[in-house]
Amino acid sequence: MNRNILTFAIGAVLVVVFALLLFVFQVRQSETAVITTFGRPVRNITEPGAYFKWPWPVQRVYKFDDRIQNFEDKFNETLTADQNNLITSVYVGWQISDAAAFLNHFRDGSVPAAERMLESMLRSANIAVVSKHSLSDFVNADPQALKFNAIENEIEQAVQNELRTNECGIRLEFLGLKRFGLPESVTQTVFDRMKNERLVLINREQYEGERRAQEIKATADRQAADTIANADAAAVRIKGVGQAEAAKTLPVFQQNPELANFLLRVDALQQSLNQKSTLIFDERTPPFDLFSHLPTNSPPSHE
Numbered sequence: 322m323n324r325n326i327l328t329f330a331i332g333a334v335l336v337v338v339f340a341l342l343l344f345v346f347q348v349r350q351s352e353t354a355v356i357t358t359f360g361r362p363v364r365n366i367t368e369p370g371a372y373f374k375w376p377w378p379v380q381r382v383y384k385f386d387d388r389i390q391n392f393e394d395k396f397n398e399t400l401t402a403d404q405n406n407l408i409t410s411v412y413v414g415w416q417i418s419d420a421a422a423f424l425n426h427f428r429d430g431s432v433p434a435a436e437r438m439l440e441s442m443l444r445s446a447n448i449a450v451v452s453k454h455s456l457s458d459f460v461n462a463d464p465q466a467l468k469f470n471a472i473e474n475e476i477e478q479a480v481q482n483e484l485r486t487n488e489c490g491i492r493l494e495f496l497g498l499k500r501f502g503l504p505e506s507v508t509q510t511v512f513d514r515m516k517n518e519r520l521v522l523i524n525r526e527q528y529e530g531e532r533r534a535q536e537i538k539a540t541a542d543r544q545a546a547d548t549i550a551n552a553d554a555a556a557v558r559i560k561g562v563g564q565a566e567a568a569k570t571l572p573v574f575q576q577n578p579e580l581a582n583f584l585l586r587v588d589a590l591q592q593s594l595n596q597k598s599t600l601i602f603d604e605r606t607p608p609f610d611l612f613s614h615l616p617t618n619s620p621p622s623h624e
Contacts, residue, residue: 343376423490446479
């Protein structure tokens with residue numbers, strides 16, 4: 322009896338497990354799911370959890386990775402606007418934005434089929450955008466003249482527009498130029514042009530330096546001329562003051578030439594003794610001859 326109960330319990334558990342497998346499915350955090358009824362999408366599930374469904378062939382569940390997927394285009398050789406060959410490669414990050422539309426557009430929601438379509442769109446947009454730009458927008462001695470960001474934005478916008486037109490349930494999250502190169506036939510030409518552009522920059526900087534040097538020299542010459550003119554004016558003014566003072570004292574000195582001579586010698590002697598120094602002089606040489614007329618102390622006489 323106990324054995325029959327155990328067998329019945331195991332059978333019941335198996336029936337429950339089988340029923341769960343038939344009627345319940347789980348959606349993970351990184352997944353989105355679409356339920357189809359007789360092949361037609363009827364429900365789009367974006368939240369994780371366990372859900373009920375009718376067993377096949379009534380209903381079927383398609384699960385898709387909801388995370389951003391990376392894809393890199395192959396190298397494409399394209400003519401630029403100035404007729405130079407340029408080899409470019411583009412990388413993208415894409416995501417399924419509408420699982421039902423994605424399932425309708427690609428058989429059984431095939432990701433490889435989606436990447437093949439995306440590769441074709443990238444190639445077309447890449448060729449269209451690159452052909453509108455000259456080679457100097459990609460290769461230039463002046464970093465300010467490069468237009469990588471603008472070119473990437475143009476390619477991304479073109480692909481986004483095509484994806485919306487096709488309604489395939491895909492959205493681009495980012496796009497960028499990963500690599501680009503030059504065919505060997507045009508490499509030397511590009512290097513020569515870069516060299517010429519660099520020479521132009523060098524000549525421009527040299528001209529600017531020479532112009533600046535001339536401005537500095539002209540400013541210095543002007544300041545020097547102003548300084549000399551101010552010094553000459555000050556000298557003339559001081560000379561005039563001195564002559565005016567001399568004119569005031571000249572009549573006095575003319576009346577007493579000996580006094581004038583004495584005062585001049587005293588002034589000269591004072592100028593020579595301004596600094597603390599030891600003087601060795603000949604008392605017969607003016608103005609030191611004044612010392613020869615100093616009174617001397619004679620010894621007292623005894624009567």
